[in-house]
Amino acid sequence: MKLLYSFLPVFEFIIIFTCSILYFGSTTVQKQEFIQKIxxxxxxxxxxxxxxxxxxxxxxxxxxxxxxxxxxxxxxxxxxxxxxxxxxxxxxxxxxxxxxxxxxxxxxxxxxxxxxxxxxxxxxxxxxxxxxxDFSETEISNNSQIRCHGKYFGTRWCEARNIYHVDRTFFFYSRAHFKFPNPLLVPGSRAPPFDKVTDRFAKEPIVTNITFDEIPRNGKQVIEETSLIYGVFYNFYMLWHMIYDFFIPYYSFINVRHQFATRDTRRLFVRSDGFWRFQALANWISRYEPIVLENRYKPYFFKYAIIGCEKPEANPDPYRNNEINSILFKYNLNSSTAPGFREDVIKYNNIHIENSTKPIVLFIKRGGAKRDVKNLDKIVELSKTICTFCDIRTVELQNLDIREQIELIAPAQVLIGFHGSGLAHVIWMEESRKQRQTHLIEIMPHEYNCRDWYETAASVARVNYHMLMNKKPVMPEGLNINDQNHLKGCWESKACGTQYCHDRLRDQFVDLEEDLFINEFKNITNTLMQ
The missing domain is CATH 2.60.40 (Immunoglobulin-like)
Incomplete structure (x- = not known):
């Protein structure tokens, strides 16, 4: 007897399982009796x-x-x-x-x-x-089939033939009685415990003996193109995480490490919502509009699908601690990760790049953010006296859409800013070459040395990286005695990697030492003159 589907008013299934459910929920003795019975x-x-x-x-x-x-x-x-x-x-x-x-x-x-x-x-x-x-004659068979890469579900990705999706659930047609490991995989680019748990393929795909053609539903669609089934990072509203935990890993996966079809012959299906604020950055993936599966009740049949992706993490240990390792998290990204990403985003968004006759130096202002460079205006004026042939600008990005932000950043030869998401834009800078060098300057709070994320981003962009950190600590104004003692303790213990000290060190206002900036910027100016 097959799985029986009947309808509730709002596109829901009542599912009555066959004897496979009885088998997989039973004891070892019962399983032997099951085999003998059938x-x-x-x-x-x-x-x-x-x-x-x-x-x-x-x-x-x-x-x-x-x-x-x-x-x-x-x-x-x-x-x-x-x-x-x-x-x-x-x-x-x-x-x-x-x-x-x-x-x-x-x-x-x-x-x-x-x-x-x-x-x-x-x-x-x-x-x-x-x-x-290899896959077995799937083009002439209704049977589903899957090929998975990796033993640990947190880093596993799979290729699948003839699977289908109905009412937020994936199904797998087979005449065998079995179920997939639970969970099977994480579709996004971050391994547990940093994945979006609700996106996991938990108890999915469901194995059924009903074919897609037999589903009593209207509006069914067969996807002929290569289907890319992917997931977002849970902190998807932050620019950094959308670029480096969504787009960059996927670009590397489908365009660099593997060549999964082309922009014209593949389609993106995202497991759940969360990336529309930065949807323009997805235009390089496919000429088709991305589809968020949790928002669709239309049944889809995927002739060939790539589910999940490789995880660009230095140490995706399944036993790592969420609290500690979220601070000390290391990306496995470098200069060979995503060559061509910048060019493809610019190309498929029709972004115009300013052709300046002078080297453009951009200072990112954080617009009243919790942490910032207190004396940034003075640093900007100093830079004008050092690089008299430069076009020096300050920008505030928070009120611009992503295309406008890329247009501002892309022609710059030097990008300067306080540690924060604005520096993620280094990816839009032209890669540094002997004839035209490009630079990122990251201003760090004192003793905040436990994250190298923007150095990693500069490496992916192939842009020269510079870090400025005051040599002497400066106590921020307005702290009470207890908070001052806490901050002093974090300076002295060099405990940036702990939850106790991380936020205290990161959230300091910085009064940047002028001599520190002058020496570094003079060296950079010499490369711009060349």
């Missing part, structure tokens, strides 16, 4: 001389001719994938050949992998080894 005792095992296997085919040699239906009613197959049982009951596979007592059985295995299996005929067990190295 395998009819016909005495066929007494006629078997030998059992061999190759790829996904099992060959049984009988002592005499035998009817195919007798074999189909008498034998089942049991195997495992990632510790999950896979059962092929009688009549859930194909007889592809029957001649002179030699019968070949084809099992459409759900996962591209190697299997140690047992063919069970009556109560007799025959060990067999099965394997498939």
């Amino acid at each position: 395998t009819h005792s016909t005495g066929v095992s007494k006629l078997i001389r030998s059992v061999t296997s190759k790829n996904d085919t099992v060959t049984i040699t009988f002592s005499d001719d035998i009817d195919s239906s007798t074999v189909l009613n008498s034998c089942s197959l049991k195997t495992k994938w990632e510790s999950e049982n896979i059962i092929y009951p009688p009549n859930s596979y194909d007889v592809i050949s029957n001649y002179n007592g030699v019968v070949q059985l084809r099992f459409f295995l759900p996962v591209v992998d190697k299997y140690e299996a047992e063919l069970i005929c009556d109560s007799k067990h025959f060990p067999v080894n099965l394997s498939i190295t």
